[in-house]
Amino acid sequence: MLDAPVSWLTENVLGDPQKLGPCGGTTANAGTPTNAITAARGGDMVHIKVHETIFHPGHYRVALAVNSRSELPADPEVTTRETEKGPYSVSAKINASPLPPVLADGLFVHTTAQARGTFFEADVKLPNINCDKCTVQIVEFMAEHGYNMDGGYTYHHCADFKITANPAMPIDNRWPGQGRR
DSSP: OEEESOOSBOOOTTOOSOOSTTTOOOSSOOOOBOOOEEEEETTSEEEEEEEOSSOOOEEEEEEEESSOGGGSOOOOOEEEEEETTEEEEEEEOOOSSOOTTEEEEEEEEESSOOOTTOEEEEEEEOOSOOEEEEEEEEEEEESSOBOBTTTBTEEEEEEEEEEEOOTTSOOOTTSTTOOOO
């Protein structure tokens, strides 16, 4: 469940609907938009807070799409093992030095169940950019999990943002549409 920032979809107590990439929903339930847009200043930290309501070993990744959700990266590359029930996920690549559109990778790596009610929290730095409606994506790779038709081995959450560049900092030109202003 995405507790912060405010999700772009209304989520139930389990975080559903969250399976369909890139931003949640399912084939049967696209979800109900919240229409929430979080205002932020470029170069500031955004607080990420997730509540893992059902234990899955794995980790989280945060990415940013400036113009369109089609800019979001593919789900993490997964290694699987065959079982009598079909493929199960074993691991997924983590990029220790991520480049745009990924802001952070390998957050909250965990292999054992957390106490019920545990939250994972981190502050992730936003690039110093301007965007009227961009998307911060938080995905969870799930290890030891069967393939899910809607989301593979990944749960998907997103939040919509309006980022206004900090004029005291240089614009981060690695992001789309951020040429000289």
